[in-house]
Amino acid sequence: MPPYLLGLRLAGRRVLVVGGGRVAQRRVPALLAAGADVVLVSPEITPSLEDLVDAGRLTWHPRPYATGDCADAWLVQAVTDDGKVNAAVVGEAEALRVWSVRADDADASPGWTPAGGQVGETTVGVLSGGDPRRAAGIRDAVVSGLRDATLESRQSRHKPVGVALVGGGPGDPGLITVRGRQLLALADVVVTDRLAPRELLDELAADVEVIDAAKIPYGRTVTQDRINEHLVEHAKQGKFVVRLKGGDPFVFGRGGEEALHCAEHGIPVIVVPGITSAVAAPSAVGIPVTHRSVSQEFHVISAHVPPGHPDSTVDWPSLAASRGTLVLLMAVERMELIAGTLVEHGRPPETPVAVIQEATLPGQRSLTTTLDAVGADMRAAEVRPPAIVVVGDVVAVGREIDLGRSP
Numbered sequence: 136m137p138p139y140l141l142g143l144r145l146a147g148r149r150v151l152v153v154g155g156g157r158v159a160q161r162r163v164p165a166l167l168a169a170g171a172d173v174v175l176v177s178p179e180i181t182p183s184l185e186d187l188v189d190a191g192r193l194t195w196h197p198r199p200y201a202t203g204d205c206a207d208a209w210l211v212q213a214v215t216d217d218g219k220v221n222a223a224v225v226g227e228a229e230a231l232r233v234w235s236v237r238a239d240d241a242d243a244s245p246g247w248t249p250a251g252g253q254v255g256e257t258t259v260g261v262l263s264g265g266d267p268r269r270a271a272g273i274r275d276a277v278v279s280g281l282r283d284a285t286l287e288s289r290q291s292r293h294k295p296v297g298v299a300l301v302g303g304g305p306g307d308p309g310l311i312t313v314r315g316r317q318l319l320a321l322a323d324v325v326v327t328d329r330l331a332p333r334e335l336l337d338e339l340a341a342d343v344e345v346i347d348a349a350k351i352p353y354g355r356t357v358t359q360d361r362i363n364e365h366l367v368e369h370a371k372q373g374k375f376v377v378r379l380k381g382g383d384p385f386v387f388g389r390g391g392e393e394a395l396h397c398a399e400h401g402i403p404v405i406v407v408p409g410i411t412s413a414v415a416a417p418s419a420v421g422i423p424v425t426h427r428s429v430s431q432e433f434h435v436i437s438a439h440v441p442p443g444h445p446d447s448t449v450d451w452p453s454l455a456a457s458r459g460t461l462v463l464l465m466a467v468e469r470m471e472l473i474a475g476t477l478v479e480h481g482r483p484p485e486t487p488v489a490v491i492q493e494a495t496l497p498g499q500r501s502l503t504t505t506l507d508a509v510g511a512d513m514r515a516a517e518v519r520p521p522a523i524v525v526v527g528d529v530v531a532v533g534r535e536i537d538l539g540r541s542p
Contacts, residue, residue: 138247138262143210146170151208153200153224154215155180157345158238162212164333165251167192168497174208176200177215182349182357186329190498190519200224211235212248241265252278252338253308267341274338275320294321297402298366298376300384300393302409305416306521307495308332315379315407323374326365330381330412330521344369359389363396370402381521383411387437387464411435413462416494416523420501422533424460429528432459438466442476455480460527467520471510477526478506487530492522503530 150166152159155177163184166173173193175184180195188195196204200220205211205227213224213235221237228235229245237244242265249260250270259277263270299318304310311332319325319335322343327336329349336345346365348357362378369376384390384406397404413435417424424433434454440447454461455477466473470490478484484507491501504512506526 140249140260140262142258142260143169145210147172148209149174149207150210150212151176151205152212152214153177153204153220154213154238155184155195156214156216157181157347158214159212160184160333160347161336161339161345162214162248163187163193165337166212168334171210174204176204181347183327183329183333183347186349192498202227205231205233205235208233212238214238250274250338250340253334254278254281257281271338271340295375295405296370296373297404298370298378298393298397299405299407300378300380300390301407302383302388302411303331303335303379303381304410305382305412305419305495306330306332306493308334310410310415310495311335312407312409315409318377318405318407319379321375322377324365324369324376325379326362326376327379328381331379332381335379359392363393366393366397367400367402370397371400380409381412382415383409386411386413386435412494412521412523413464416491417462417489417525417529417533419494419499420489420491420533421536422489422525422529423536424462424525424529426529426532429532430458430460432457433462433527434459435462435464436466438463438469438473441469441472443472451476452480455482458527460525460529463524463526465520466524467513467518467522470513470524474506474509482506482526486526487528487534489525489530489533490516490518490522491525492518494521494523503534 148171150171151174152163153176155175160181160183163173175193175195178197178199187193211224211228211233213221215221218239221239225235225237234246236246236248241247247262249262252259252274259274261270261274263273301315301318324344326346326348348362366376366378378393380388382388394404414424425431436449442451486506488504488506488509489501490513493499502512502516
């Protein structure tokens with residue numbers, strides 16, 4: 136019999152996810168986007184899920200599933216690699232009359248997760264007799280029509296080959312380019328990282344392989360060499376690989392290294408530019424990086440190497456002497472040292488500074504301060520990556536525009 140489609144409003148409701156692998160990595164961001172109170176039970180989880188835990192977005196119990204875990208849940212997702220565990224989870228949920236979804240066995244699953252897509256305030260959900268690949272193709276066509284843009288189906292006769300380096304934008308999945316979405320719809324393999332828009336993973340067909348290449352600051356990481364190998368290995372197998380990155384692939388994204396590695400191995404590369412967070416984060420809170428009569432230039436600086444370090448190639452004295460806007464990436468842990476260096480070389484201590492955390496995402500918040508106080512104020516506000524720091528008089532312009540209040 137055909138299933139009954141229902142839109143669940145999960146805001147504030149407990150959803151249990153048992154399993155911390157690739158399926159969980161795809162489904163958890165969509166549940167969080169719906170406002171669910173997600174509880175994750177799994178001995179191990181992917182780096183991207185760990186990043187969400189560290190950010191306080193969900194609760195993780197690092198252990199195997201145990202009887203009683205389904206209590207008080209409104210919805211249960213059984214997504215482990217062990218069929219017996221999934222069956223036990225669904226059995227407990229059924230006994231409690233709680234709806235559940237079993238990822239490994241559609242016939243034994245009380246509920247199915249539709250291929251979903253979002254266009255503005257319209258949510259599209261498609262089921263196709265338990266065939267997730269066909270459902271995803273139909274979903275893509277419907278979403279394409281709603282966006283009034285041509286989204287190629289996964290059965291396209293002109294499927295690309297090789298590797299596509301796709302800039303996913305600053306975080307909000309609506310800010311990826313149309314071309315980026317088109318190529319994602321055609322991917323056989325998606326190599327993603329922690330700053331790419333995670334909710335887009337839930338729109339992929341079930342058979343698309345997702346490789347987590349997250350690099351967590353001061354935590355778990357996948358080496359760049361291994362990422363390069365993933366791209367070449369899968370492309371040589373005839374698969375179309377999308378490297379989904381945050382921001383723009385060539386703005387501190389190491390996309391150039393990936394493109395060179397592919398070229399050395401004869402793999403064709405498509406580059407899809409993305410909106411870099413260096414511009415998007417200030418814009419999201421109403422700060423123009425340039426403004427007539429205030430700043431005619433802006434500098435984007437990677438601060439992963441601090442001032443004074445022998446590996447630093449940044450001319451901090453020249454930046455301090457300029458009147459241009461400074462946009463600092465990867466500066467959270469070093470901002471006090473950077474601020475002191477800028478003041479030492481001539482930037483006024485009262486220079487306005489803005490710090491924007493998780494720009495364009497639901498957790499976006501901003502802090503406005505001055506160069507001489509930024510270190511202490513960031514500590515007091517417990518600012519954590521990802522965050523962008525803007526130094527310059529354009530911050531005062533942003534105050535007048537007044538988009539900088541945290542939502």
